[in-house]
Amino acid sequence: MESLGIIAQLTTLGHPQRLAIFRLLVRRAPDALSAGEVAAALSIKPSTLSSYLGALTQAGLVTQRRKGTSLLYGVNLGGVQTMIETLFLDCCRGRPDLCLSLTSSLLDGAITMSDRKFNVLFICTGNSARSIFAESILREEAGDQFEAFSAGTRPYSELNPFALTVLKDKGHDVSALRAKNVSEFQGPDAPVLDFVFTVCDQAANEDCPAWSGQPISAHWGMPDPVKADGTEAQKGLAFQHAYGVLRNRILAFAALPLETLDRISLQKAVDRIAGMDTGADA
Template identity: 85%
Template sequence: MESDVVLKLTTLGHTQRLAIFRLLIRRVPDAVPAGEIAEALGIKPSTLSSYLSALTQAGLVTQRRKGTSLLYSANLDGAQTMIDTLFLDCCRGRPDLCLSLTSSSRDGAKPMSDRKFNVLFICTGNSARSIFAESILRKEAGDRFEVFSAGTRPYSELNPFALSVLKDKGHDVSVLRAKNVSEFQGPSAPDLDFVFTVCDQAANEDCPAWTGQPISAHWGMPDPVKAEGTEAQRSLAFQQAYGALRNRITAFTALPLDTLDRISLQKAVDRIAGLDAGADA
């Protein structure tokens, strides 16, 4: 067991291999093509192949083939084994050094409280998908959640197709504006309870760690802004994105937050990512 942990730690001791693993963790439950990883991290394909092979051999990454492409996912079980071994041994030897860990473990066994929760949806442009998610959750459960959205590189204006869909669905669009994630970082920012990325590009970017360790999940889906064709075809893409997000948010609001501990809740929001991303409204 110790040799397995040493191999995992040695593998993650390389800056770029660690960056790959962190990206795949952010993309759970997705399986990500090697080419997308290379583009997101600026790593040459030949070099990336070597890094992915090392991570796979260490049991930190799994690989599967889809057609001619190789897809990679974070091996959560392998990472959990490493963490459990490290911390269990550490706490047996020097529990005073692991006080923060034991506190986190106790917190993980407690249900979430019944207060109002802060939720942030992130995409790259903050012009369509994250705006949809913000509007849907506010309308469906605004009494239980304070809802925000932001972009890692927000566009200067909201997408007109997205605004049209929201107006047709009876949402108040007057409260919406494009924002940067920096508004939700720093001492004056709200303490976030949930952070959801709704596009792959935003999830590929390594945002700074959020204070308070909010529960995070990746709910990626196709970008309706990139849809081509007639106006009707483009409009359909926005309707489908809205419908898929509404399905996921409906499932999220149905979770019994007052009875689920953090671990169970994390698994639940990860499962929601598997709901059909092509659903109609």
């Protein structure tokens, strides 16, 4: 029966659009999305999407829960883990030499650091506000342990003047900040990344190439202060709130005992940080 379940899961993922939905939900974990959000992100017709989500749910790869009048869908981490473990064990029974490196590098042991700092990249669409907040805060609060970077997924962007004002008011040095594209961190000369965090939903929705070196990644999505409406004071409050939320998350991240956590525990820890109360003081 177990093998039949794996066959059903692999068959379900064998369809390109069902696989795209699954990958989106993995990137947005631990968030759960409405069908409308999934449809908008992947440009799939609602009627077709309903069928795909039903197949993924029946295969145990996606969970469904109700929030108010909406149904929310998220990746079933337990079901996915069972599927991967089963495939992994079957593989190792026949060819353990193919799996030993995977076991040691991805599943066992703590994150180790020799004589360098951990490299952390924060990604947003425009690299104009939230990601530069995160880069600046981490550099200020834990620059002795981390090398902080930020980038955007758009081909071109500019730093938001309001965001720069907030950073200056908080005492950050903004002289080295500039809007960058993620391509700067994907070439052979790019720094080896240990952590990659998306801080906006749109960037997490985009299907970017896998990062070399298998950095630990998480989605720390939050509203875009650049899109805030209202008076100048209300817009300013949105930027202050975004700064405060990110500062709380980064302080929690910097306090993690990285030298004692294995990859699985560390992944769970950064996922929990994503769910921290966003009612933060700036």
